[in-house]
Every structure is written in C-alpha cells, then in structure tokens.
Amino acid sequence: MTQHLTIVDHPLVQHKLSLMREKDTSTKSFRQLLREISHLLAYEVTRNLPLTTKKIETPLCEMDAPVIDGKKLALISILRAGNGLLDGILELIPAARVGFVGLYRDEETLKPVQYYFKVPSQLEDRITIVVDPMLATGNSSAAAIDLVKDAGAKNIIFLCLLAAPEGVARMKEAHPDVPIVTASLDSHLNELGYIVPGLGDAGDRMFGTK
Numbered sequence: 001m002t003q004h005l006t007i008v009d010h011p012l013v014q015h016k017l018s019l020m021r022e023k024d025t026s027t028k029s030f031r032q033l034l035r036e037i038s039h040l041l042a043y044e045v046t047r048n049l050p051l052t053t054k055k056i057e058t059p060l061c062e063m064d065a066p067v068i069d070g071k072k073l074a075l076i077s078i079l080r081a082g083n084g085l086l087d088g089i090l091e092l093i094p095a096a097r098v099g100f101v102g103l104y105r106d107e108e109t110l111k112p113v114q115y116y117f118k119v120p121s122q123l124e125d126r127i128t129i130v131v132d133p134m135l136a137t138g139n140s141s142a143a144a145i146d147l148v149k150d151a152g153a154k155n156i157i158f159l160c161l162l163a164a165p166e167g168v169a170r171m172k173e174a175h176p177d178v179p180i181v182t183a184s185l186d187s188h189l190n191e192l193g194y195i196v197p198g199l200g201d202a203g204d205r206m207f208g209t210k
C-alpha cells in the first residue's frame, strides 16, 4: 500500500487549530479546543471504515441497517500528549479498545526507549489508530508503530494534529503502509525540534505544565 497523507482542511478544524496555535490561548481553552477538534478528526479518520448490515426492526418494519464491520477499533495513545486527542476520540467511539505507548529519548543515543507498553488483544484483527498530536521528527511515532506492529497490528492509521515535512518523510521511510491524517502540514522543524509555526509544546499546553 502506498502511503497517503490526508490534511483535514475543514473550516471548523482550521479555525479551531488557529485558536490553539495562539500563544495566549489559556490551558482551559486549549483543552476544550483539542477536545472539539478531536471529534472532527475522529470523524475524518473513520471515514473509510468497512460497513456491514444487521437486521433490525424499526417501529415500522425490518431493515438491513448499516453498522461498522469487524472487531472494535484499537486506539493507541503515545504518552503523554496523545491522551489529549484520545479523550475526544473516545467520546465519538466509546466502545474502542485503548492502548498506551510510553517512550523517552535516551540523551546519549538520542534513540526512543520504551518505558510503558500496554495494548489491546487481537490487534491483528482490529483497525488500529495511533494518536499523537505532533508529528515532529517522526522518531518516536515510527518507534511506537514498530512496537504496535510487533504486537500484531497490521491495519494502522496515524492521526496527529500537526505534522512537519521531516516527520512525514521519516514515517514514509519507516512505515509506508501507514496512512497519516493531520489537520496541518506545517513549514519545518526548528533547531530544537519544534514544529514551525506549530503551537509550542502540546503536552505543556494541554496539561498546563512548563
């Protein structure tokens, strides 16, 4: 499968994203906007889910009603900022199974090191959506997807809020089979690894830390 990048250019997404980018947006507003934008991104990322039908009875008659086919989706959050996207998505897909991947960067090797990993069973039979708001260098996202694939996942979509071209290129090289859905492809990474224009540190902005 060739990789594809979907940019969700819906006016509501773009408007909310602009509000999130503003440096004076409060933690409370940032969190609320992230929740709202997560719903819209969840709508887009699930657009091509396979449907089947089941027989139901309406008050008037029987019908073959469309329902999502297959096992419950798996949502995998890359800690900690992934949880901001996860919470909103779960409001739209409340029956999804949920996993977490925790990685930190080894300061000597600069490679991502796993400190937490817990994912749902039977990943091989589930559509798996890996979420992290910021696709920056792509190193941690690519490493997280390595782990999720090792756990069995075969049908993976990566969902983020912002992507840098460097991160998209890294993902394309490491996981060409994983489509990326994002609200914006920004300009570049700065020398500190921040996405420009970006929105700063997503975790700090959503949790009010510094």
Ligand code: URA
Pocket: 081, 134, 136, 193, 194, 195, 196, 198, 199, 200, 201, 202, 203
């Ligand atoms: N992670 C963030 O939170 N922000 C960036 O700009 C890059 C990585």
